[in-house]
Amino acid sequence: MCGIVGYVGNEQAAKILLDGLSKLEYRGYDSAGLAVRDGDKPIEVVKAKGRLKVLQEKTNDGESMVGDCGIGHTRWATHGEPSTQNAHPHYSDDLAVVAVHNGIIENYLDLREKLEKNGYSFYSETDTEVATKLIDYYHKKYRGTPVEAMARSMMRIRGSYALAVLFKDYPGEIYATRQDSPMIIGVTDSASYLASDVPAILKYTRSVYYIDNMEIARLTRGGVDFYTVDEEPIAKEPVQITWDAESAERGGYQHFMMKEIHEQPKAVLDTINSLVKGGEIDLSEAGLTDDALRSISQVHIVACGSAYHVGVAAQYVIEDFARVPVRVEIASEFRYRKPLLQKDELVVIISQSGETADSLAALREAKAQGVRVLAIVNVVGSTIAREADHVIYTFAGPEIAVATTKAYSTQLIVSYLLAIRLAVARGEMEPEECERLLSELRALPGKIERVLEDKERMQWFASKFANAKDAFFIGRGIDYAVGMEGSLKLKEISYVHSEAYAAGELKHGTISLIENRTLVVGILTQQNLYEKMISNMAECKSRGAYLMGLTNYGNYNVEDAADFTVYIPKTDPHFAASLAVIPLQLMGYYVSLAKGLDVDKPRNLAKSVTVE
Numbered sequence: 001m002c003g004i005v006g007y008v009g010n011e012q013a014a015k016i017l018l019d020g021l022s023k024l025e026y027r028g029y030d031s032a033g034l035a036v037r038d039g040d041k042p043i044e045v046v047k048a049k050g051r052l053k054v055l056q057e058k059t060n061d062g063e064s065m066v067g068d069c070g071i072g073h074t075r076w077a078t079h080g081e082p083s084t085q086n087a088h089p090h091y092s093d094d095l096a097v098v099a100v101h102n103g104i105i106e107n108y109l110d111l112r113e114k115l116e117k118n119g120y121s122f123y124s125e126t127d128t129e130v131a132t133k134l135i136d137y138y139h140k141k142y143r144g145t146p147v148e149a150m151a152r153s154m155m156r157i158r159g160s161y162a163l164a165v166l167f168k169d170y171p172g173e174i175y176a177t178r179q180d181s182p183m184i185i186g187v188t189d190s191a192s193y194l195a196s197d198v199p200a201i202l203k204y205t206r207s208v209y210y211i212d213n214m215e216i217a218r219l220t221r222g223g224v225d226f227y228t229v230d231e232e233p234i235a236k237e238p239v240q241i242t243w244d245a246e247s248a249e250r251g252g253y254q255h256f257m258m259k260e261i262h263e264q265p266k267a268v269l270d271t272i273n274s275l276v277k278g279g280e281i282d283l284s285e286a287g288l289t290d291d292a293l294r295s296i297s298q299v300h301i302v303a304c305g306s307a308y309h310v311g312v313a314a315q316y317v318i319e320d321f322a323r324v325p326v327r328v329e330i331a332s333e334f335r336y337r338k339p340l341l342q343k344d345e346l347v348v349i350i351s352q353s354g355e356t357a358d359s360l361a362a363l364r365e366a367k368a369q370g371v372r373v374l375a376i377v378n379v380v381g382s383t384i385a386r387e388a389d390h391v392i393y394t395f396a397g398p399e400i401a402v403a404t405t406k407a408y409s410t411q412l413i414v415s416y417l418l419a420i421r422l423a424v425a426r427g428e429m430e431p432e433e434c435e436r437l438l439s440e441l442r443a444l445p446g447k448i449e450r451v452l453e454d455k456e457r458m459q460w461f462a463s464k465f466a467n468a469k470d471a472f473f474i475g476r477g478i479d480y481a482v483g484m485e486g487s488l489k490l491k492e493i494s495y496v497h498s499e500a501y502a503a504g505e506l507k508h509g510t511i512s513l514i515e516n517r518t519l520v521v522g523i524l525t526q527q528n529l530y531e532k533m534i535s536n537m538a539e540c541k542s543r544g545a546y547l548m549g550l551t552n553y554g555n556y557n558v559e560d561a562a563d564f565t566v567y568i569p570k571t572d573p574h575f576a577a578s579l580a581v582i583p584l585q586l587m588g589y590y591v592s593l594a595k596g597l598d599v600d601k602p603r604n605l606a607k608s609v610t611v612e
Contacts, residue, residue: 002088002102003074004183005200006164006174009191009221014062017072018055020193020200023400025052025074025601030082034059035089035098036070040171043098047087069172071164071194073100081125090129092136093121096168097149099135101128102196103160103181111156131157135165146175147216151229154179154214160357164194174219178211182355182383185209185217185224187238192219197353198241198379199398206241210381239381255599257401257493261585262452265445267406268578270395271413272441279438281421286374286390290425297344299326302334302362306404306485307350307411313481313577314415320574321423331358335365348374348418352399352407354382363387376414378407392418401600403493405585408485409448412578416441419574440572444579447569451582454566458583461548461564462590468496468519472510473584474503474540475523476533482523482577486584493602494591503536516544521584524551524558525568525576537561550580 003024007016013036021032032055033047044065048055052074059065073088088100105111108127111134116122120133134156139149146167154177162181164174176183176194186193186205193201194217198208209224211217215234216227226234253259275281283293299318301311311328318326329339331349341347347366351359354377363384366373375388378396385391394410420437423429465471471490473483480502487500501510503522514520522537524530538561541547549562552570559565568579592599 002076002196003200004071004100004102004162004164004194004196005073006071006176006194006219007191008069008172008174008219009188010068011191012062012066013068013070014059014065016193016204017070018052018059018062019203020195021052021055021072021074023199023202024195024197030075031084031087032072032074033087033089033100034062034065034070034072035091035100035166036065036067037166037171038067041067043091043095043166043168045089045091045095045098047084047089049082049084049087069166069174071098071100071166071174078104078127086124086126088128090124090126090132092133094168097132097136097139097165099128099132099163099165101131102162103179105131105157105161106159107157108159127159131161131163132165139167146170146173147218147227147231150175150177150216151227151231154216154229162196172220176211176217176219177215179213180357180360180383182353183211184381185211185219187224188222190222192222192224194219199400202241202398207238208241208381209236209238210386212386213383241380255401255589257403257405257589257599260399260401260405261582261589263397264406264409264582265448265452267394267396267410268413268448269445271410272417274393274395275414275417276438276441279435281417281424281434281438283392283418283421286392288374288390288421293422293425295344296324296346296422297342298346299324300339300341300345300347300366301326301328301350302331302347302359302366303350304331304356304358306408306488307352307356307359309481309485309488310350310408310411310415311348312484313412313478314419316478316481317416317574318419318422321419321429322426323428324422324426329362331356331362334358334362339365339369341366341369341371343370345371346374347371348376349384349388350376350411351382351384352378352394352396352404352411354379354384356384360384360387376411378410402602403489403585403588403599408581409578413441413444416575437572437574440575444571444575447571447579448582451568451579455586458566458586459590461566462587463594465519465546466494466591466594468591470513471496471498471519471521472514472540473498473500473521473523474506474533474536475500476503476529477526478573478577479523479526479529479533479580482525482580482584483521485577485581486521486523486587489585489588490591493588493599494595494597495603496591503533506536506539511539511543514540514543514545518545519548520545521548521550522562523580524549524555525580526573528573530555534558534561550583552576
């Protein structure tokens, strides 16, 4: 949650900071603020409640704030309601220390009490103000360097944080540290940049450093130094980001979500090509040899939100192809149930950002038990990628809209390829079948494009149900997993109450909620379950439901059961989720659009959940 930017160079900092924050507003949009300084002059702080545009107007798009060094923040509220008072940056009483923060400081009340005993007063409800004044306290008490003050503070703080700090006595410098919250640093010949996510600085540099937990960075014009919490220097090598700046722009689309929906064919193809070489699936770069795959006795897939829905679909595919038992778990519950793991099992963590707090905690729990961890992530160098034993990257590129689309699709592709390679390595699949399945996968990008060509029909349908109060998605097998994702897309961006159910559960209570004109979306891509689904849909229709059917071309008798039918191209049923999800993404988008909502920034949500 929350977005952080920093800049020190020769340009007007406020303009660059606002530009960076505009790329990070998907991380938080309750309030925003800037702190800028001009040489030895006092640090100027400007804050505003609401979307970033309020801050832009307040600063005349940055023109009114003079200075070439500063930090900025866009907030998703955790401690304290959205307000100008609670907005970042926060500062000590004399503006000697000014800071922005992403994360949650768990012991902030104890620290606040300690500081109050030492003469500090507080103007906000935030844990960030406490951290800022704690740094100020140690800086004044020991009269040491900023690195020393931050190191002492870090030893007292419990929780997660990414901090960027300005010190009055050190003009032209920014200090940063992190613990379980993302932070990257970019450097050019004449400037240094800091951000909580890559898109904020792509426009300026693709050479970045990743600061690790409990490390401190000192940014100067065109340079950065790293230190341990013991104040010892650290040598680091930069990483080159392959994304281009244009991929983080809307490119003529009204919303990032629609742009990213249309980028799915390319993202899927790029992900396939990254893992299929010479006609074979090659997982060697991830360190997954056939011997390693053969030794796996069980797979645990751990994820949150849409990534969890990928895991539910992957469970069917892996078990059917490789005959390996799979357990899918919500990351936030994984470690709290004290999982019983065996050394020959594999834990798979799926995360777009590679920074998801609950997924990261699950990874560490698995490693603490001596179990190998495979990460499926989109962001190179992210914390989950660095800490996992094996990493497979998806090639979705930057995803800006809060509601994931192309990241979900590329995660599915990696899951399919992992399942196939696992099956081949274990002798559960003949080479001819593997070749057939790879041919089906290569055809998916073109078939996704065919589905997108019919998007106007989904727009018409969505306009009819823009005022729906409830919706139910039903399916069996992989179709149930697709329904879970479709339901999430609808509820998270259009605020329609929506639930997904395994169709066989309808008569165990759920069907009592269906009344006249209740929207029910039935998904029928699994031919072996087709007749059962037709029966389930008939049960809903007899109780007054309005039925949308989502099925493969050729199943035209669905039109007898449904009021509105959407068709997708045929593919191997194991891969049907990759096509069936597209109309449901469009449905969520168009319902939100018809209601006049902010598609890319739904209320109360942020893109990357980096706090528990």
